[in-house]
Amino acid sequence: MIEGFFTKKEVESITRPAGKVGTCVTCGLHRTCESPQMKPFGNFKKKILNIGEAPGEAEDRTGKPWQGKVGKLLQKTYSSLGIDLFEDCVNINAVLCRPVDLKGTNRPPSNFEAECCRRSVLRTIEEYCPHKIIILGNTALYSIIGHRCMKDLGTISKWRGFTIPDLDFNAWLCPTFHPSYIERVSEQPDVQAIWKRDLKQAFALGALPKYNEPEIEIIEDLSVLKRIKGPVAIDYETTGLKPHAAGHRVVCAAVADSPDHTYAFLMPETKAERQPFLDLLANPKVGKMAHNMKFEDTWSVVRLRQPVVNWYWDSMQAAHILDNRPGITSLKFQTYVQLGVVDYASEISPYLHAVDNSDGNGLNRVLELLTVPGGTEKLLTYCALDTIYEYRLAMLQQSQILLPFYSWKHYQQ
Secondary structure (H helix, E strand, O other): OEEOOEEHHHHOOOOOHHHOOOOHHHHOHHHHOOOOOOOOEOOOOOOEEEEEOOOOHHHHHHOOOOOOHHHHHHHHHHHHOOOOOOOOEEEEEOOOOOOEOOOOOEOOOOHHHHHHHHHHHHHHHHHHOOOEEEEEOHHHHHHHHHOOOOOOOOOHHHHOOOOEEEOOOOEEEEEEOOHHHHHHOOOOHHHHHHHHHHHHHHHOOOOOOOOOOOEEEEOOOHHHHHHOOOOEEEEEEEOOOOOOOOOOOEEEEEEEOOOOEEEEEEOOOOHHHHHHHHHHHHOOOOOEEEOOHHHHHHHHHHOOOOOOOOEEEEHHHHHHHHOOOOOOOOHHHHHHHHHOOOOOOOOOHHHHOOOOOOOOOOOOOHHHHOOOOOHHHHHHHHHHHHHHHHHHHHHHHHHHHHHHHHHHHHHHO
């Protein structure tokens, strides 16, 4: 069943048994507040949706978001950046009713309370179709991203500053600190400067980037690889993380020769059949890109007996250069925050984990996937998409790293 942007399965809570969806009845916050299920507020002239945490006392009393001390700070900060909080935006919270403790004072909402409100939040996004969604704080982050990127979601500190061209919402997602945190650290001007920079960057965003649908060629005859002249992105799917133990092999590979086109193939059994690919690896005129290239490099040397010549871009290392926060350099995370693709690996991931990986040489279940109906095509498609996204990431990163460098060199001359 489709409900708005998502199927019922997609809006189910990962943390609830049997995928049960929370409701107002199971939450119960509406019974103790003055303004239950607070409605969106604002004239939305610039198509900006702000998602906060939950109503406080002033908001609950007036029935409108951002009415208290923290709201005044947000209004003032937006105004300094040329945005009227209530004229240019529409405002909601991840939790629509005021959460209070046993003494009747404000308390942070729980993740379960955010889950119960999630469907209402998603309906608001569908109704308004915002161009930019400002995610303010941890609860809003959990509401909008937590059910889609639950594994290692982390806190707002991990996500703030990214401008995500989210394909599900067809909008920019811009996570940053909640103004209540900024108010608490008012004597730390560096944090306030970061927050204001995040918001300024979000408000300056233009149209969402457009990409062509990836063209995936699944091939058996590798001789077509001889045509490749320019740089390529390479990815392997293998039987484990390390190639040294007995029984390991490169199961399949993909080679993207542009941001939109890639070849994918099962690795041939004989050296003669895979020779065109080995020649490509050895060709010094063809630059090679990968995400964590030491993986493909090691497997090429140990299992294919062919060193890779002319590695020239590692999108994982480039991600670390651009932003050295922990936990953000994986291909799946970068593909989401830079390209807006939430998930293309969930069907494949269970087969890629080693059964016994105590020393890193354990075998995974990828060969089992080849025996499942449609499994081979799914594996090849997954590998192919890795290369497409690696290529696109590399192009973005080079524009961020190399172009400023060349501009500086020109200035020096």
